[in-house]
Structure formats: structure tokens, C-alpha cells
Amino acid sequence: MSFIEFTLGKLTKAEFVAQLPKHLAFECWAPGVLYLPGEGPVSLVLSAGIHGNETAPVLVLDEIVKQICRRQIVPKYACLFILGHPQALLEARRYCDTNLNRLFCGYHQKVKPCIEANRAALLEQSVKRFFQLHDTHKKQHWDCHCAIRDAIYPRFAVVPVAQEQDMHHCQRSMASHLSMLQQAGIQAVVLSKLATHTFSYASYIQYGAQAATLELGKALPWAQNNMLDHQYFQDYLISLITSNTHDARGETHSRLRLFSVAQQMIKSRDDFTLAFAADMANFSCFGQGELLAYETGREYRVKEKQEMVLFPNAKVERGARALLTLTPYHDKGLYD
Template sequence: MSFIDFTLGKISEAEFVAQFPKHLKLECWAPGVLYLPGESQFSLVLSAGIHGNETAPVLVLNEIVARIIGQVLTPKHACLFILGHPQALAKAVRYCDTNLNRLFCGQHLRVAACIESMRAALLELCVARFFQLHDAKQKLHWDCHCAIRDSFYRRFAVVPVAKSPCIDITHRPLSSQLNKLQQAGIQAAVLSQLATNTFSYASYIQYGAQAATLELGKALPWAQNNMLDHQIFQDYLISLLSLDEVKGEAEVSHELQLFTIAQQINKYHDDFMLAFAADAANFSCFQQGEVLAKEAEKEYCVQANQEWILFPNAKVENGARALLTLTPYVS
């Protein structure tokens, strides 16, 4: 009887809680939402399953919660564990009605009521409650995903820096987070100046949390995941939860490749199409002037000398982002 079983409604809250050791203060705030108080100066939100077909991070969080319940792991810090989209997880689909990861920062109030809008509202309330309880502490929210397609950098992160028009990676909170990401096995980080409605961005902009959307390999069905591929990340989370003091302030190593966003290309018409191979990997590089996408007789081209592509998806809803392009971060 696991965190996943409770999230999917396969067991009741009472059955799930019955497994907890009597001294464990783990609380069920909602299906897929578990809270553990802590007394340190660090509070951590770990979320996964915002898209229901991205299963590996869900299994990682499930294992961590199992270790806490089994008294193998004793976190030192306040934690909020979230499995984001129970209905989509049950069906093994990305979403049911619309993309849940575009409905935060109150965006769920601006769309027609649906499964995702109700879940976004609930998750926003849970995160608000958590950070209100631990407002004075150093805050971190890692929202864990898997990419739809292959990637040159298998594990990468999108880190919001929207309040800083000039990105300074020596700034202590950002430097600290980049070091944590590197220790967790992340190979590249995109420093995003864009204001978005994603789950991690909401924690960043509303609560001042260090935050990132982590992409941990390619999205695969439950049984096809090789969890050895995620061992470094899982081990780092266990270490992070176990430390009495959260460290990671050292200078960022050059091993972590840093990018900034050059273009955001949105889809507005049904005839939108990408101008490169359907199986092109994330971080594929294109040269100045090359056509990236077309729609309604308009062409979107590479503007810088070189740009790297990220999250290309011509099947998104009209008005949604279909592609990001990147350039290397230059200090």
C-alpha cells in the first residue's frame, strides 16, 4: 500500500495512514499530497506526476515516502510531497482536458472548469499552506518531469530567474540551487527570464522559493523505466532530506551547461508545423537563418548565430508554446 496507491484511490486514506509509525507526523492533505513538518531553516516541495505519462519521478518520490514510512529515512526538514495529477496518472496520459502545468499563478480561474483547473486550485492551496507554515525558512520547490523526446542532455532543469533582467549566477540563492542541481546529476540548466504559469514558477514568483522544473530523462510507461538511471537523483534527494544543514554554496562547476532563452515560439493556427525532423532531440543546434517552424504563411527562423531547440511540440493547443530556442549563458 504505497503513496501511488493512495494517490490513485486504490486504498483509502485510513488504510494508508494505518501504516505510519505512531511517532511519524506525516499528514495527508489531499490525495497525492503529503506533509511532514520540520524544525530546520529549510523547507522543500517535491512534486512529480503533473503530467500523467511521466512516471519515473513518481516512482522516485514513492520510494522516498516508503523509506520515511518504513523509518529508513528521517527527514530533517519540512517537506511537501506531491503527486500532481491522479486522473492522468491512472490513465497514463499527459492530461485529461488541458495541460495542468499551464494553470498555476491563478490561471486555473481563467479557463473553463475541468479536472485540471480543479487540481491546480487544490495544489495552489496546499503549497500556499505549506509556505505559510514555513515562511521564514529557505524554500525550494523542484517539480520533476520527463521530456517527451530524446535530449542531448538527458537530465536538465528550467530555472526561473524572471525577476532578474540581468542574470547573475553568483547571486547566492541561484548559485546555491545550481550547485544542488549539479549534485543531483543535472547536466544542463536553462535560466529562464520568462513569466509562465508552471507549478515551479508559481512557487518562485509567489513565495520567493528557489525553484526549477526538472526533466529527468524521457517519458516512459511505468514498467519500462530503468530506475538505475535515476539512482543519482534519488540518492541526492535522500541526502538533501537527511542533512542537518543544507549546503551547496560552492562555485558552480563548468560541468553544468548553462543556457538562456532566445525565443519562445507559440502556435496560433491549426496549420502550425515544425520545420525539422519529428525525432529531433532537445538541444539540437540550428544555424542563423534556418527555418524552425511555419504557420499561416509565416516562418519562424533562427535569429542568433546559433540556437538550440527545447520542448518542440506542434500538437499543443492554439495559443500555447510550441518551441523554445536557447543560446549559451555568457557571464
């Protein structure tokens, strides 16, 4: 039984459903969208493969589904397993026409019809259906990715947060979420107040879910992944689904590094150019006044004493984010 093979069209729906165990009420809503009812009080969306070249998290979710089907693990909570972009996964490319992870919150309606727009609409409807089925549950969505470059903190998360005036009311929930991320092996968290069109942000803003975009190391082709590098994270997801206390098996974690977004740089011209090496690692640090990027009529420089770069990519489409910079987050009340 392979969730991946069905997602990629190598199994028909009938063939896939026939392989699902009769004792579980799995529902196959669409290729790459698999629903499993649960008791509550938590409902989990676990997604991967929104970008087709980020394969390790896809293998993690596929293995978890296999273990459920073999009765090796017994889920407690309702789960929606999503493999996001079947065509891009099949072609081993980031996307086909445009970045799927910029088309949520209804933004797919504002672009020309394409594979990604259709897929974003389907995924939005699937998540809406899932959370409506479990409206009284605590909602959570972890969207699992891999970064296209190295990082000083290889396993990190981007977590949407409320505006400052609402922060007091969500501190307890945020502290709990940060603790979960730390237990999952995440090393750094970017707390972002930016309104975006990402998959996890849509679940946060539309349904109040505890949401995060997780970056789990570097993106690699299918066969090049060493899945032992992801075993700890996979074990944590299993403990989350089954509501069992996670056994760290001797692994210790240092305190999470917390960051805020300092600047967001949007590519507005075709000649947008980074002022540093294209393979610069995420979280690399620059000093005040240093040039980060430039395009016709504009330079982008460090404004704070120090800022770290995140997701630099001069090859994005015009109008898309080409670079974020970060500063340390100092609100102790949120974490302590």
C-alpha cells in the same frame, strides 16, 4: 504502504493513514499531497506526476516516502510530497482536458472548469498552506518531470531567474541553487526570464522559492522504467531531506551547461508545423536563418548565429508554447 496506490484511489484515506507510522507526524492533505513537518531552516516541496505519462519521478518520490516510513531515513526538513495529476497517472496519459502545468499562478481560474483546473487550485492551496506554515524557512520547490523526446543533455532543468536589474541581488542564491542541481546529476540548466504558469514558476514568483522544473530523462510507461537510472538522483533527494552531505560514490560531473531562452514560439493557428523531424532531440542546434516552424502567415527562423531547440511540439493547443530556442548563457558571475 504505497503513496501511489492512495493517490490513484486504490486505498482510501483511512486505509492509507492507518499504514503511516505512528512516530511520524505525516498529514495527508489530499490524494497525492502528503505533508511531513520538520525542524527547518529549509522547507522542501517535491512534486512529480504533473503529467500522467511521466512515471519515473513518481516512483522516486514513492520510494522515498516508503523509506521514511520504514525508518530507513530520518528527515530533518519539512517536506511536502506531491503526486500531481492522479487521473492522468491512472489513465497513463499526459493530461485529460488540458495541460495542468500551464494552470498555475491562478491561471486555472481563466479556463473552463475541468479536472486540471480543479487540481491546479488544490495544489496551489496546498503549496500556499505549506509555505505559510514555514514562512521563515528557506523555500525550495523541485518539480520533477520526464521529457517526451530524447535530449543531448538527458537530465536538465529550467530555472526561473529575476529580471536583469535584480540579478545582482540573487546571484549568490542562484549560484548555490546551480551547485545543488549539479550535485543532483543535472547536466544542463536553462535560465529563463519568461513569465509562465508552470508549477515551479508559481512557487518562485509567489513565495520566492528556489524553484526548478527538472527533466529526468525520457518519459516511459511504468514497467519500462529502469530505476537504476534514477538511483543517483533519488539518493541526492534523500541527502537533501535529511540534511546529510551527499556522497557521490565516485560519480563525477562535468561543469553545468547554462543556457538562456532566445525565442519562444506560440502556436496561434491549427496548421502550425515544425520544419524539422518530429523526433528531433532537445538541444539540437540550428544555424542563423534556418527555418524552424511555420503557420499561415508566419515563418519562425533562427535569429542568432546558433540556437538550440527545446520542447518542440506542434500538437499543443492554440495559444500554448510550441517551441523554445536557446543560446549559451555567458554571465560568469552567476556561476563562478
